[in-house]
Amino acid sequence: MGKTRKWLHYIPDRISDAMRYVCGRMSPDVRLIVVVAMLVGFSALSIYITVSSIYNIGKRRGEQMRIERMRQLELHPGISKDSIHFNHDRKHEREQNGKTAGNGKEE
Template sequence: MNRLKKWIRYVPDRIDDGLRYLCGRMSPDVRLICVVVMLIGFGCLSIYMTVSSIYHIGKREGEQLQIEHIRQMELHRGINKDSINIKNQVDYGEPKKSGSATGERCNA
């Protein structure tokens, strides 16, 4: 672990020394031109990435997203034995005159 800490400290120092050596060999005018060119280049790249990402928002998701219309549920067409179905409710009031099962029970 101690070796890793030394290596982590050594690498940035080595990079820093290399940059100082390269910049030290340049004249102040060349350094200024280099900094301005890098500033303009990175600024243009940043603006391009921002505009490009705003332009492409939702473009790919829209192609992948497919909207289906809601279909009617397929219900079983068998005999309903629900107590909430109006046709199957038993009328405990007056007997029906149609001769149904409930009417026969009331007359008996």
């Protein structure tokens, strides 16, 4: 546990020392140019990521969701009549089959 804490303090100190060394060797004009260049670069990257994210919000979702036109469902495949006529015709067919079967009784 003690070694881990030392490393956690050692790494940021090394990075800080390296940055001070690099920046300390630069003249104030060069430092200003580097800071402004980094500011412009990171700002452009931030704007690009923001605009790209806004542009792609619905793009992927639209590809996943395919919209089809509604079509009329066939209640009884192969028969092109509506349900009222279909039931009436079936009743009529049953009556005819009952008479032809020799019952003589109507249903």
